[in-house]
Amino acid sequence: MGRIILEQVTKSFGDVNVIPPLDLEIEDGEFVVFVGPSGCGKSTLLRLIAGLEDVSSGQISIDGRAATELPPAKRGLAMVFQSYALYPHMSVRKNISFPLKMAGLDQAEQNKRVEAAAKVLNLTDYLDRRPGQLSGGQRQRVAIGRAIVREPAAFLFDEPLSNLDAALRVNMRLEISELHNSLETTMIYVTHDQVEAMTMADKIVVLRAGHIEQVGTPLDLYRNPRNLFVAGFIGSPKMNFIEGAEAAKHNAATIGIRPEHLSISKSEGQWKGTVGVSEHLGSDTFLHVHAKDLTSEPITVRSDGEVDIHHGDTVFLSPQDDKIHRFDKEGLRIS
């Protein structure tokens, strides 16, 4: 069981108020991702839940138990750190069994649980190695192993994939998702990478400067971003924003249109522009179109991989009308 409730939680370091009063409910078994730009307080929030930082005010409860004053070890949570934080002088086996040893389990039980965890994580052959002899992905798995042997109420991940190379990151993403499916334990995952957030989360919490901007399922955030920040943060490539006369036509201060909701044509369309940089990814092509009458920023368009449009070509863009997001002067969504 891992239902975590934060009520009016705040955190300040000296005069700097990192987390203004914040409420959040995390249901049992949910995969929640905290996402936001660096410095938005997402890691601090995770550390508050872990108990590694004390809240300045407010209440945290885990499984209906008041946990605000509890030390980290008593909260029944396990954490996977960005640097993995493996103990370099201990073998993989000792690393994984360390929490069990601290809990005072007998040797046989320790071995049993370590073997089981190693099997799940494909670490059986590496149990007697030191962390220094393992690759990045294997170290990551050891860190996860150390977390799962404790059978915690919830897992906390602090940007666990940011030290891995791109290919490995995709693999580990899948592994963590599978782990969540098989364990069905609450997981809280912090990342600045919106792709990780979109692909893994049941629920995404978008943070900015300690404030929760929006909470929802990935598709919910993608379809109905509550404000400009969420609209710009979720989705890759970023949403295009157009202000001024064109936005006024739609009765909004700003309109947003995602690159995948624009069609491009050489002959006809609503907006005229010149192609700048085009990025060919094979499956897709991202074209950066300069439309000076609309906006000073280039407009990103996602198109077919095989599209025959080049730098300097004059093109016409047409948005899909029902996919236009409208925002008011404060940046809030107009529905």
Added chain:
Amino acid sequence: MATQHSKSAARFMISPAVLLLLGWMLIPLSLTLYFSFLRYNLLMPGTEEWAGFLNYRFFLTDPAFFDAIWNTLLLVGGVLVITIVGGVLLALLLDQPFWGQGIVRILVIAPFFVMPTVSALVWKNMFMNPVNGLFAFLAKAVGLEPFDFLAHAPLSSIILIVAWGWLPFATLILLTALQSLDSEQLEAAEMDGASWLSRFFYIMLPHLSRAITVVILIQTIFLLSVFAEILVTTNGGPGTATTNLTFLVYAQSLLQFDVGAGSAGGVVAIILANIVAIFLMRMIGKNLDA
């Protein structure tokens, strides 16, 4: 890049340093070896003659020799234990955030800059003196008999004095080592349910082991040759209670004017120091590899 040409150029360039070092080491060493086989007494100049191994037999069968070895070991061991245990504790203390941290850290290193002769004299006259010393004053203040440190516990007193001088060194090295410990490891251990003591023994101490080996190695080299502290406090006495090997060699050659026996003692000391060095290098090699 190690071409034949660059290799010979490198050899040529380091040769002055090598030659200087060789001269510096080899000339005194060979002279000492030479003297150790001579009957060479400063009171009878001009009567030097070949003595074979007589000097060695004389030095090695001298009861003072075994006392000196024992005292040397006690001195080195005692100071190492005090500085490392104390150094770890002080490092832990200084690693905590507190007001005036910078100044305190600088002050802590201060004893290391006090010359051994000076610090020993200060300890002898200002602290340990049974009449004028601060300890005697404190003892009298609570109604106790003043304790004559250098007369009744001479070796322990010298160990204390030397340890006081080396404690900052150990503290500083261990403090920097402690600061290089990844704080996420400690937090991970905290999440894993480790108490402060478990964190210390399972995480911090293993992390410090390299630094501790380095401290042991460097200090042993210097502690084997402690001399000034003994000379200005007890002069090796009472009896041979505080005579270590270095002091015995000095006493033999310059107090008893027997340069031959002194040189033999010097050679014996070199051999013993090398035996210690072999063990140390093995220990350090093992510890630094990991």
